[in-house]
Amino acid sequence: MSRLISDRSADAVLNESFLELRAKLLEVAATLDRIDRAGTTQPATSATANRRSQIQGAIEVLLSGEPDRAATLQQLFSREYQPDWRTEMKL
């Protein structure tokens, strides 16, 4: 894999992205607050519980400090691949 690095330093990238990143984090925080405020009127469905779990997992990925967070998040939100799908579908 080739990596094309522009001339910018990590500090420069952080500084130019800071306000946008701050705004996106605030959107996440406000959305989580909104969900909490809405309260619970009925038991969560398994689909809803799964989505809550995915969001929680995604936040943990962001905090992990590991590289390739975007790809890891994409995998977290993806259905699992079954290598024997052709056999299962009889194709």
Next chain:
Amino acid sequence: MDYIDPHIHMVSRTTDDYATLARMGCVAMSEPAFWAGYDRGSVDGFRDYFRQLTEVEPRRAAQFGIQHFTWLCINAKEAENVSLSRDVIAMIPEFIDAPNVLGIGEIGLNKNTKNEATVFLEHIDLAMKFNQLILIHTPHLEDKYQGTRMILDMLTSDSRIDPSRVLVDHVEEHTIGEVLDRGFWAGMTLYPVTKCTPERAADMIERFGGQRLLANSAGDWGPSKPTAVPDLIFELRRRGHQESLIRKVVYDNPIAFFSQSKNFHFLPRR
């Protein structure tokens, strides 16, 4: 900078959009056949649509100096109707020699079902029979990873298929590596919410380089931005990347891939 949008659905866009695209530097585009927002009821519905793609849109584009190319298929969302799909596949050869047809597409999967896979394989047969390029649609959101892997399984298990003649579209961070590693071309779709932003596309270019990588807007009837490719150009410039790299992704690569079709007679601006 002159650029080519390799995946845009102009039947859904206004003539004003053609004018705007021309002013933004778009000199050519390719329009895959896709879902109309509703399931069509007959093969004649598709016959009319293919006339629009091969006769009407090239004329509309030409008014603004844009060269229009297209791809033919029945899309994955309508592939659940296997009987209709087979009728459409049987009808496609009526249009395959139209002067702006580059190949079969956008074919692929939507919900990764058996019917979709069946129709996908029959499209592949058609493409091989008529020696056509292939343009692939990969599914959205949680279905993308599984569907992309299934599509790659089907493509790589067919010895007739040359990966350099296949463009796999809508790649994202978790699918781009495998598509490129297996020798296919990869298209990044700059589409709000469900696909990729110009910033993330620029990240992928930085990570994977510009080889066999294209960028498109997939502008259609949904929330989409037909001028998204110029947004990517400006993002790459903002990061200080060389014009040669930007030009490779938005101009040279589409030309290189499309030039494998006998119908791609592109006239660069003088």
